[in-house]
Amino acid sequence: MRLAGKTALITGAGSGLGRATAQLFAQEGACVVVADISQRRAEAVAAEINQTNASPAIGLQADVTQGQAVSALVEQAKSAYGPINILVNNAGIAQIKDLLDITPEEWQRMIDVHMKGTFLCTRAVIGDMIAAQWGRVMNTASVAGMTGGPQNAHYAAAKAAIIGFTRSLALEYARSGITVNAVAPGLIETPMVKQGTGPAAEKVVDFFIRRIPMRQMGTPRDIAAAHLYLASDDAAYVTGQVLSPNGGYLV
Amino acid sequence: MAGVAGRVALITGAGSGIGRTTAQVLAKGGADIVVTDINLAGAEETAQAVTECGRKALALQVDVSDLHAVETATTQAHRELGAIDILFSNAGIGTQVAFTDMTEEDWEHMFDVHLNGTYHCFRAVLPEMKTAGWGRLISTSSMGAFTGGIRLTHYCAAKAGIAGLTVAMASELARTGITVNAVAPGVIDTPMVRKSPERWVKKMTKTIPMRKLGQPEDIAHAVAYLASEEAGFMTGQILSPNGGSYMKWC
Numbered sequence: 083m084r085l086a087g088k089t090a091l092i093t094g095a096g097s098g099l100g101r102a103t104a105q106l107f108a109q110e111g112a113c114v115v116v117a118d119i120s121q122r123r124a125e126a127v128a129a130e131i132n133q134t135n136a137s138p139a140i141g142l143q144a145d146v147t148q149g150q151a152v153s154a155l156v157e158q159a160k161s162a163y164g165p166i167n168i169l170v171n172n173a174g175i176a177q178i179k180d181l182l183d184i185t186p187e188e189w190q191r192m193i194d195v196h197m198k199g200t201f202l203c204t205r206a207v208i209g210d211m212i213a214a215q216w217g218r219v220m221n222t223a224s225v226a227g228m229t230g231g232p233q234n235a236h237y238a239a240a241k242a243a244i245i246g247f248t249r250s251l252a253l254e255y256a257r258s259g260i261t262v263n264a265v266a267p268g269l270i271e272t273p274m275v276k277q278g279t280g281p282a283a284e285k286v287v288d289f290f291i292r293r294i295p296m297r298q299m300g301t302p303r304d305i306a307a308a309h310l311y312l313a314s315d316d317a318a319y320v321t322g323q324v325l326s327p328n329g330g331y332l333v
Numbered sequence: 334m335a336g337v338a339g340r341v342a343l344i345t346g347a348g349s350g351i352g353r354t355t356a357q358v359l360a361k362g363g364a365d366i367v368v369t370d371i372n373l374a375g376a377e378e379t380a381q382a383v384t385e386c387g388r389k390a391l392a393l394q395v396d397v398s399d400l401h402a403v404e405t406a407t408t409q410a411h412r413e414l415g416a417i418d419i420l421f422s423n424a425g426i427g428t429q430v431a432f433t434d435m436t437e438e439d440w441e442h443m444f445d446v447h448l449n450g451t452y453h454c455f456r457a458v459l460p461e462m463k464t465a466g467w468g469r470l471i472s473t474s475s476m477g478a479f480t481g482g483i484r485l486t487h488y489c490a491a492k493a494g495i496a497g498l499t500v501a502m503a504s505e506l507a508r509t510g511i512t513v514n515a516v517a518p519g520v521i522d523t524p525m526v527r528k529s530p531e532r533w534v535k536k537m538t539k540t541i542p543m544r545k546l547g548q549p550e551d552i553a554h555a556v557a558y559l560a561s562e563e564a565g566f567m568t569g570q571i572l573s574p575n576g577g578s579y580m581k582w583c
Contacts, residue, residue: 256542295507316554333569
């Protein structure tokens with residue numbers, strides 16, 4: 083039980099990577115707050131965990147782009163399980179689109195969900211982490227944030243920004259017992275990959291798999307395991323780093 | 334989590350410091366350990382510690398710069414503990430010499446131990462990993478490979494060489510079930526670092542955002558993660574526990 087006695091808040095935990103991370107954290111003894119923009123999905127994942135694990139989970143609805151919603155989320159989480167010790171900023175969206183077809187609204191939405199959401203959630207929990215002199219913030223970058231990719235300008239920009247944010251925050255809190263790191267998934271089998279890539283999903287996925295040296299997609303468990311390592315006491319000296327399970331796609 | 338339970342791990346330079354602590358951490362995770370070091374007494378002490386964790390250990394005196402010695406050791410290890418599943422190539426030296434004072438021997442010795450030593454160990458264990466269709470090769474680079482360091486040209490060059498070897502091997506082996514990754518320690522509180530003048534250590538500590546040296550455990554746990562079943566999609570990566578001293582773009 084590597085996270086016994088800890089409370090973890092995971093955004094976008096109603097599916098995919100967030101869901102797998104929530105499940106693994108609960109198995110490792112953390113009380114888990116499953117946050118998602120969909121109330122139904124958040125509650126479903128919490129119910130799954132409560133059926134199978136010793137550690138409890140609660141499902142809460144929140145749109146991470148809304149300051150008030152994030153404050154309310156953290157308050158509800160604290161009244162359930164006490165101050166947040168571990169935050170996984172995982173909520174994200176994907177879209178494959180030529181630059182000229184990206185509307186200003188789509189651009190803004192991409193930046194808001196990833197960047198503003200990460201900022202708001204981190205800001206809402208960091209005070210308690212400072213008070214406890216212990217905290218873990220894990221942000222979700224992407225290999226796309228490091229390599230870029232065609233029809234991916236807004237997504238890659240948002241993901242690269244998350245890396246800059248991660249490093250600055252790591253330095254700011256290096257002496258407060260708080261580590262701040264990012265996980266940069268390669269191509270992982272999730273609902274987002276299927277939805278975000280639209281009708282061409284199969285073609286897009288094939289295109290990328292041919293470029294992954296392992297010739298396979300990762301699974302949500304691969305990302306959850308990276309988060310678990312970073313969340314644990316084992317990674318106490320690791321901060322400002324980007325951990326990238328990507329099958330050798332980017333080395 | 335399956336972690337490293339039931340695996341056989343070979344660790345070089347395991348007679349002290351990071352190598353010794355990693356042997357203990359992997360043993361606690363359920364692995365048997367082949368403990369090699371150029372100093373047999375150190376290796377035997379580590380083997381004793383592994384045994385106390387309830388796992389099998391084999392202590393061997395090995396100079397990693399000697400390919401024949403490495404091959405002999407892996408053959409014996411295979412005979413006594415079974416095929417090697419995990420290699421942690423950790424043996425290293427940390428001399429400081431100004432570039433203008435550096436002899437050809439200083440330079441060659443540094444490369445013999447670090448880069449050739451890593452190459453020798455990879456080469457010796459790879460065939461059995463290929464047969465098994467599963468393996469974890471973990472090398473030891475250094476934060477210094479990316480930042481440089483004064484009186485450390487030979488060290489930084491060798492450690493950067495290890496990073497190159499690691500990423501190239503990762504690509505080459507990506508479809509074989511074998512992952513290849515490196516740890517790149519920051520300044521860690523080990524006998525190797527403690528050999529430096531106290532003044533240097535103090536000065537160095539002030540430059541670390543966390544304002545403290547890392548402990549051997551910090552690296553051992555990073556190795557344990559990379560060695561685990563769960564890190565199967567991680568390959569060609571360099572994991573650097575360094576207290577925030579260096580944040581690489583990737």
